[in-house]
Amino acid sequence: DAKTTQPPSMDCAEGRAANLPCNHSTISGNEYVYWYRQIHSQGPQYIIHGLKNNETNEMASLIITEDRKSSTLILPHATLRDTAVYYCIALNQGGKLIFGQGTELSVKP
């Protein structure tokens, strides 16, 4: 599975959009981009995934560049409860989820 690169930490003001970038320049054609987050002392929570097209659900939006070498997770109106470590993972369907270091997002009042 392709390696992903994320900034180690980011801050966001409460109520503003949080844009979390992820680079996956070696992603292959059949690898999806998955996003999970982990709130302190809990299990990871699935957020969203996509292959080529942009995706949106009740939690977030996922924007994937046309060349698929990078993506951005958007939390449209961040709240304090969105403070967590966010993981971007590239993998094949049915593959093993291998976690990197993720981005620690701090939402501040």
Added chain:
Amino acid sequence: GAVVSQHPSWVICKSGTSVKIECRSLDFQATTMFWYRQFPKQSLMLMATSNEGSKATYEQGVEKDKFLINHASLTLSTLTVTSAHPEDSSFYICSAGMRESPLHFGNGTRLTVT
């Protein structure tokens, strides 16, 4: 849907004893479950892949005789930490999913070995 339950949420045991952790998929059948371990301020590390009705597949460096995995049914996998030592103290997390669906995670088990 897609709820994964883990039990217990925390456990304290004495060095040399064994501890069993259960992972259940509550509203779906999971042919494959995964076990992870997480040390403080570190990311999750995959330990093993648990397949229903067959032997688990362990990641490199994980001792299969120490971390016994049993996936006896499509809704239950267990991880037994045998002869636990203080260095086995960690946060253990399982995940499960159906084919072509995202994996969902339990809320983890905090193991402290004294």
